[in-house]
Amino acid sequence: MRKAVSTLKYGLAAALCLGSVAAAVPALAQVSDDKVKIGVLTDMSGQWADMNGPGSLLAAQMAAADFGGKVLGKPIEIIGADHLHKADVGVGIARRWIENEQVDAISDVTNSAIALAVQQLTREKDRVALFSSPGTTDLTGKQCSPTGVQWVYDNYSNAIGPIKALIDKGNDTFFIVTADFAFGHSLEKIASEAIKANGGKVVGSIRHPFGANDLSAFLLPAQASKAKVIVLATAGKDMTTAIKQASEFGITAGGQILTAPVMFISDVHALGLDTAQGISFIEGFYWDQNDETRAFAKRFYEQRKAMPTALQAGVYSSITHYLKAIEAAGTDEAKAVSAKMRELPVNDFFAKNGKVREDGRMVHDMLLVQVKKPSESKGPWDYYTIVATVPGDQAFLPLDKSECSLVKK
Template sequence: MTSNAFRKWLGAGTALALTALFAAAPASAQVSDDQVKIGVLTDMSGQWSDMNGPGSLVAAQMAAEDFGGKVLGKPIVIVGADHQQKADVGVGIARRWLENEQVDAISDVTNSAIALAVQQLTKDANRVALFSSPGTTDLTGKQCSPTGFQWVYDNYSNTVAPVNALVKQGKKSWYFVTADFAFGTSLEKIGMDQVKADGGTVAGSTRNPFNSADMSPYLLPAQASKAQAIFLANAGKDLTTAIKQANEFGIVAGGQALVAPVMFISDVHALGLQTAQGTSFVEGFYWDQNDETRAFAQRFFERRKAMPTALQAGVYSSITHYLKAIQAAGTDEAKAVSAKMRELPVNDFFAKNGKVREDGRMVHDMLLVEVKKPSESKRPWDYYKVLATIPGDEAFLPLSKSECSLVKK
């Protein structure tokens, strides 16, 4: 029966009475399915599982618990799944969650290709996407969504500052070793554009398949190029393998600088300070910044026996902000919640005076860090020297350059 036929069958008076009843319902009745369900879609078992994975699920659970376990009087439910770094698996899980399992928001979503698909699925289903892990700027660019948010970093924020710094130090020629999928190619394009904008040159590039056990076929041409800087457009185990082998091949000792724009504390821990020392990159969060970050990190460490990465801290922050927006909106309807997310400032241990722009980008200060020498580290996980704080408005792509259709120009 169509809605019009249904209304005629009820009669005008009954329909009006029902409308009045729903309008007068308390805010708690505006929560769909009597719960707020958040799915953490991540790499639980693959090469990126240390930087998000089970730790992202723990961070999500902590966010729900710290919020009191309920929002608008209804329970907060956290579920998790492993997309196995396979687009078909990730899309299948997301579709099942949205269509059959009443998931209201999807969080984390390691892997840019999967994230872009999830962005479209959540947009079509009028649900919220909270991206902490993917780096592609398309999520807040040409494929932006009114209900999609990018929280921790992106390829622009983590590329521009290190490239600028090294070119100023005289590193004019660059070679790119790039992961051959959406994340890597996006990172490479931004890096190459910035090198050229700064007056540098690109000596060449190679593309490595995802999860390469041996990075020598891609590093040796970079070494042979004599480029002054080698840009590793990789992450996770591909990145740590590349850094280990670069040291074995004498690339760093030979005077070529390694640039690892998307590196996390889990990577440093895996490499050890002896190998990782001196590497500079941009971070969205460091556990040892202040009393607030240390308090969260200690609670996280008690569960995971590892300090949180920026991605895991971002899962906590984005979910907490989402829940605050539901509370403020009086409903979990995605567009109403998304409007509140853009309206409310982000103030927590992760970000101070953060703001969510119309394109879905959460703008916050970023950190330019350098890995300490073993002799400089005073205790476990004491890995970074903070070289500079990059204001959020400088760290992220200006709205004036945005390709997002939601941005008014």
């Protein structure tokens, strides 16, 4: 009898001990598949690869490593893929990642058309989407999602400020050269509305195919229009090609102004200061802004041999915030994490007192920059003069104007 009581006592003690351990780490049981897996879906080899691509994958890997490689005691895994700027390829990769490879979040997603499709898929499959690269405002507008966030910029933030500044200086007629896909269409619409709202006039527009090697057929009508400003509603190599050819055709020498709302430091680097000097645009991040940005950029440069773009820095920041939200929520379940992302402030080298709104827009201060003259630059990658800081509540579309169904009005 004593032996039976003794066995029972030890059995109860063991059970109580195991129970206390389980109570101490309930969050561990809430991580699906015993790991947090993040897929970086981007342009690894095409015309936008320099501004995101392998650099975005590196930024994601740095974020995971800096977080300690684990969250809630479970490993963080980063994978990447090239969507080739094809919607069917991009969505196919995203679907395979979610359904077969247990990916919890999809990051970056260059190309607005692909991003909108991924937004729909992650909404249906209860996964998180961390958009750093796409510019379409539909991601936080009529196609918003409770599990999607848009981190760095959008077409509204980058078009409104420069256009208003140009009109205020008397440059009131515009011709728009547009990339013929979702990103360009969105940017053209927002630019046109901003021009008209500020008393300007759109005298013409034309759309070019993605990846065109020669944009002369689209620039010459802009030149012939005599518009004071030519808006390049395009990005990447299409945009740098347009700027180079505008210089060759004497467009800028003839007095017409170019504005490139969606431009990044990789574009300036590709153009060179001789060609890019004087261009003003809105940026979400600049590596030489302060000690924190320089510290991150130095580590990034050591591995990439290029300074980080705003998009790449945004990948790091959004993934770090996502991991913090998992830790705070005690689970990697998409809706719970997304809700926590909206609760927690964003405070890192990328943004101070940033806020993810209910529509998924991460609101943070933006920078109005001007490209330096060659004589003003102190060396490689010293490309910007920061003209002004645009407060986040002025940079982005006001929440009360959002078309997102998640916004209470």
